[in-house]
Amino acid sequence: MRATTIHAPFDVRLSEVPDPVIVDPTDAVIKIVAGCICGSDLWSYRGENKIKPGSRIGHEYVGIVEEVGADVRTVKPGDFVVTPFVASDGTCPNCLAGYQSVCQHIVGIGSDRADGGQGEYAKVPYADGTLVATPEVPDDKLIPSLLTLSDVMGTGWHAARSARVKAGDTVVVVGDGAVGLCGVLAAVRMGAEKVVALSRHESRQKLAKSFGATHIIAERGDDAKTAVLELTDGVGADAVLECVGTDQSFRTAFDIARAGATVGFVGVPHGVEVPIRRMFSKNVGLAGGVAPVRAYLPELMTAVLAGEIEPGRVFDQQLPLAEVAEGYLAMHDRRAIKTLLWP
């Protein structure tokens, strides 16, 4: 079968790899219906994260269950499933507490132990603790939105949950990538009154607005702070969603948070120095981390199937799997917000 492999910075290829087989009785093999490229894949693509040349990449996919191990109970061949970006046993104390992304037996999708999602098939461990099936095989037009539940929509949701967004809030979303845009959608759905997207890119501004953002701020740094304070009578935002992960974006997030607010963070932190003295003096909290998308999947799947949210609109590029290299380049060049790959 064919799957995407990464060999060096800016070198991803569609390669011939062995077909996956069930090894453990809790494994499942999925025929991938759609996969996609994540902003965090770009860290490896650009050479900013260390890679093992030739390894598989991609941790977001949906598909049809092809085969299951003897112990798998909750999914069966023929089911359409969403695979979260990490596999979790579903039974450890962290999973039971709703933090499957900190499972004591966590396995990253797209690692040595769980095939990547930019290919034709994938084996996933801990099928019962990981996969969530739709009640029936969904209409093709729902597939992009279901695919976002494997990562970006659940991650944006986690940012909003971590920031404790509540009805009537003024929420600022830092970051206009797919996660930030899903964060806008999440904040709107949680009843925020004003949802402010920080974005300088017209296509992303448009999508943010169509997701329910009430305000767009194109400025950055101190100017963004000034704009948010103007919008909030000098008080600051009730909740801030940090969806980037850089020191600059963290500084902005804390600058615009009001006293008692929480910054919900989901961007993998790179070189971030947390402004602890500012947190202390302003009583601004910080919460979040690797999103337990498995915990949010049932609720968000119901919303997608009911047509209440359409996070799949973050995919502004769809390519056949054979053109995966172009997908990476388009996202790296910021020509695409997010690229869906059809095997």
Add this chain to the structure above:
Amino acid sequence: MRATTIHAPFDVRLSEVPDPVIVDPTDAVIKIVAGCICGSDLWSYRGENKIKPGSRIGHEYVGIVEEVGADVRTVKPGDFVVTPFVASDGTCPNCLAGYQSVCQHIVGIGSDRADGGQGEYAKVPYADGTLVATPEVPDDKLIPSLLTLSDVMGTGWHAARSARVKAGDTVVVVGDGAVGLCGVLAAVRMGAEKVVALSRHESRQKLAKSFGATHIIAERGDDAKTAVLELTDGVGADAVLECVGTDQSFRTAFDIARAGATVGFVGVPHGVEVPIRRMFSKNVGLAGGVAPVRAYLPELMTAVLAGEIEPGRVFDQQLPLAEVAEGYLAMHDRRAIKTLLWP
């Protein structure tokens, strides 16, 4: 009148200072009934914080209202009041949101604009937004406990609130100073099932136990982590109260927090590098800061007056004001947990 002044490291004195007078119509003058020394005063005492030689010090006191400005409505001469360690206008958006410690017009007690509390009298600004009066002048034996509501008990309470302690939790308190001990009391009152005090000092261990701590861990660093993990089946604490403020204590706090827990921090951070990658991978949050003790005062005052909590037991040394220098030395030497001063 006489009040404590600080002149250089390890040089505090009882000095003759001018009597306070009402200047603004929102001022009140208080005849101090009891004041005390705070762990944070020791930063100045040791020369670790910059001071202005000859300035007044001390930000915790209770007393009888002597005189009020023309606009003061909620307290009157003769009332017994608790003064929080910062004055707040009570009307700005941050005050209204319950974060009086981030008041837009905040004035620190023991600053140029609000007299310190280790003296005979003190002028306090924003009397209506700051002071809380007891229904009647309380019995002398309640005074130490009421005095803790000006800072340490409200601060320990804030650590527990920020850490989102809930019934049934396993809570670890890092720090066995007066604030940490009050944090134990707070966690117990919030219904925590196990309350673990990290302490190496016998007198503090005893007090922690009498406040309801179910476990004492005398180890530090990695050994403390091991001990907490043993106590929690390897999972970690549901909530951690960070009541010290050093890099080492923060590291311990994050080491022992379970996935999804929050570290509530109230110790002024000194040289703390927040382990953001660990927070991210474990989904451990951080919340807290300068405690809005004014927000908690009514509830905690009711509990003290009803005899339900006795935080005043943190005072293991009581001295006449004239011996203030010995009080500082005793706390610096850790011969006293906390020293009460009777003018």
